Amino acid sequence: MSSWHFNRRGVAAIYKFEMARFRRTVLQSIVTPVITTSLYFVVFGSAIGSRITTIGGTSYGAFIVPGLIMLMLLTESLSNASFGIYLPKFTGTIYELLSAPVSSLEIVLGQSGAATTKSLVLGGLILGTASLFVPIRILHPGWMIAFLLLTAASFSLFGFVLGIWARSFEQLQFAPMLVVTPLTFLGGAFYSIDMLPRPWRMVTLFNPIVYLISGFRWSFYGKADVSVALSLACVTAFLAVCLGLIAWIFKTGYRLKN
Amino acid sequence: MPAALSISGLTKTYASGLQALKGIDLQIQQGEIFALLGPNGAGKTTLINIVCGLVTPSSGLILAADHDILRDYRAARTLIGLVPQELATDMFETVGATVNYSRQLFGCERNPALIEKLLRDLALWERRRDLIMTLSGGMKRRVMIAKALSHEPQILFLDEPTAGVDVELRREMWSLVRSLRERGVTIILTTHYIEEAEEMADRIGVIHKGALIVVEQKSTLMRKLGRKELTLQLLEPLGAIPDGLRDWPLALSPSGLELQYSFTTADQHTDIAALLKRLDALGIAFKDLNTRQSTLEEIFVGLVREGDRRPA
Numbered sequence: 001m002s003s004w005h006f007n008r009r010g011v012a013a014i015y016k017f018e019m020a021r022f023r024r025t026v027l028q029s030i031v032t033p034v035i036t037t038s039l040y041f042v043v044f045g046s047a048i049g050s051r052i053t054t055i056g057g058t059s060y061g062a063f064i065v066p067g068l069i070m071l072m073l074l075t076e077s078l079s080n081a082s083f084g085i086y087l088p089k090f091t092g093t094i095y096e097l098l099s100a101p102v103s104s105l106e107i108v109l110g111q112s113g114a115a116t117t118k119s120l121v122l123g124g125l126i127l128g129t130a131s132l133f134v135p136i137r138i139l140h141p142g143w144m145i146a147f148l149l150l151t152a153a154s155f156s157l158f159g160f161v162l163g164i165w166a167r168s169f170e171q172l173q174f175a176p177m178l179v180v181t182p183l184t185f186l187g188g189a190f191y192s193i194d195m196l197p198r199p200w201r202m203v204t205l206f207n208p209i210v211y212l213i214s215g216f217r218w219s220f221y222g223k224a225d226v227s228v229a230l231s232l233a234c235v236t237a238f239l240a241v242c243l244g245l246i247a248w249i250f251k252t253g254y255r256l257k258n
Numbered sequence: 259m260p261a262a263l264s265i266s267g268l269t270k271t272y273a274s275g276l277q278a279l280k281g282i283d284l285q286i287q288q289g290e291i292f293a294l295l296g297p298n299g300a301g302k303t304t305l306i307n308i309v310c311g312l313v314t315p316s317s318g319l320i321l322a323a324d325h326d327i328l329r330d331y332r333a334a335r336t337l338i339g340l341v342p343q344e345l346a347t348d349m350f351e352t353v354g355a356t357v358n359y360s361r362q363l364f365g366c367e368r369n370p371a372l373i374e375k376l377l378r379d380l381a382l383w384e385r386r387r388d389l390i391m392t393l394s395g396g397m398k399r400r401v402m403i404a405k406a407l408s409h410e411p412q413i414l415f416l417d418e419p420t421a422g423v424d425v426e427l428r429r430e431m432w433s434l435v436r437s438l439r440e441r442g443v444t445i446i447l448t449t450h451y452i453e454e455a456e457e458m459a460d461r462i463g464v465i466h467k468g469a470l471i472v473v474e475q476k477s478t479l480m481r482k483l484g485r486k487e488l489t490l491q492l493l494e495p496l497g498a499i500p501d502g503l504r505d506w507p508l509a510l511s512p513s514g515l516e517l518q519y520s521f522t523t524a525d526q527h528t529d530i531a532a533l534l535k536r537l538d539a540l541g542i543a544f545k546d547l548n549t550r551q552s553t554l555e556e557i558f559v560g561l562v563r564e565g566d567r568r569p570a
Contacts, residue, residue: 007332013362017348024350092346096405099310099340100363101332257314 010102014110041133061134066217067189081115081159104250115156144219157242183209260324262288262444268318278304280468291445293459301468302448310340339411343418354386364409396423416447452555466565488519491546
């Protein structure tokens with residue numbers, strides 16, 4: 001081994017292994033989200049969107065692009081990362097990861113790095129697909145990439161935690177289907193929270209996804225529902241919580257080592 | 259030279275309260291084949307899983323060639339290869355890809371020549387491009403061995419390596435294990451086939467209810483605890499054992515046609531020659547005789563039963 005401090009070959013092996021699974025399941029991994037997004041554009045952008053003029057000076061079709069990307073990014077990061085660690089647990093091949101000279105950080109880097117990459121590829125594809133339907137402008141491309149990267153990374157880490165926690169495929173589906181998707185729909189993916197009546201606007205502010213979508217949409221159109229700094233702080237805090245949870249999992253061996 | 263593996267004061271109590279290991283002390287020398295025997299649930303797999311990093315110990319110290327498996331886990335794990343009991347493989351990967359993955363996971367650079375030799379030795383080369391899901395159970399077992407050997411470990415754990423494989427493949431695996439030992443690899447195996455331990459092991463440890471109840475050289479174990487039995491097929495039936503044979507602890511079969519003399523293999527004064535002379539003197543003729551030595555399996559069963567009688 002070249003260095004005892006960092007097993008770069010081990011990290012690369014884990015990353016490549018996960019990316020190989022991504023390539024094997026290309027239909028499920030890429031084609032499905034792209035088709036789903038196109039359907040959203042047809043239904044919300046064209047059919048319903050044609051009856052809505054603009055929101056904050058942006059056409060409704062263009063307005064929903066950041067929210068749609070975020071919706072896909074969150075669910076796919078979560079699903080890919082959780083499946084990536086749950087499957088070895090389920091099949092028993094986790095023994096090899098646990099008995100190899102790789103640190104917990106290196107395992108997370110390889111696994112979550114691959115899940116993040118997949119999400120970024122997907123994000124790019126959805127953006128490309130969206131540009132076929134509506135004209136898109138990105139006012140702050142640097143911040144757009146930063147939000148994309150931070151969100152993909154933090155939800156990939158969250159997916160890793162979920163994959164460790166889950167004891168069944170049902171539990172694995174629980175967070176993406178019953179928590180993240182509803183929160184994203186209610187987090188302003190398809191509307192501005194300014195459009196809500198006052199009491200509901202207050203309730204919505206307790207939804208953390210609001211901050212992610214708002215910040216991400218700001219990077220496109222320069223308009224946000226909540227402060228950009230708050231959005232950035234929110235996604236960074238979530239990233240820190242996930243890292244803390246993972247550190248605790250590896251320290252205690254929670255649902256990894258008996 | 260440090261021991262290949264040194265275990266001291268190892269205990270493991272699971273969250274359920276089950277005490278799986280109760281203070282294991284064990285030294286395994288480099289290049290030896292050590293067989294760990296024990297009934298189901300004795301603690302064999304827990305012991306292996308702790309050494310390999312799959313289970314956290316409750317207390318104790320484990321050194322792999324002087325490297326603490328917890329504090330210096332990178333150096334320790336690089337020395338160790340594991341073939342677990344369950345057939346756990348990535349079904350959608352090819353044989354070649356999965357073995358290369360294992361090597362790189364352990365931080366080693368690619369070595370196509372070594373992987374080719376390994377796959378050829380294990381009769382997997384022709385199947386290197388095939389998906390693992392298309393292989394037979396025996397071949398999957400070989401893939402797992404190839405994965406465990408891909409980073410050239412100095413200590414190889416084989417947890418029930420021949421479970422579910424046919425006799426021919428079992429013999430091939432024994433041959434592979436011997437060739438690894440010739441290269442200096444230390445091998446620790448658990449098995450339910452006592453014949454396997456009898457055939458291959460240099461030293462045997464018997465674990466029962468989480469405690470090592472015996473660790474001995476195989477030959478010593480068989481000599482100390484083994485029994486021999488001499489059976490004489492008599493020409494004429496005897497009604498009872500004659501007084502003239504009272505010096506020997508003999509047993510007469512119900513038919514009166516077989517005399518049996520049991521003794522331990524450690525016993526230096528079996529005095530069989532004197533017994534045969536006495537039989538001749540008493541005019542007791544026999545048409546045949548045979549001797550039988552107890553197998554390791556019988557010794558193992560005896561040890562476990564004795565362990566069961568002891569208070570936990």
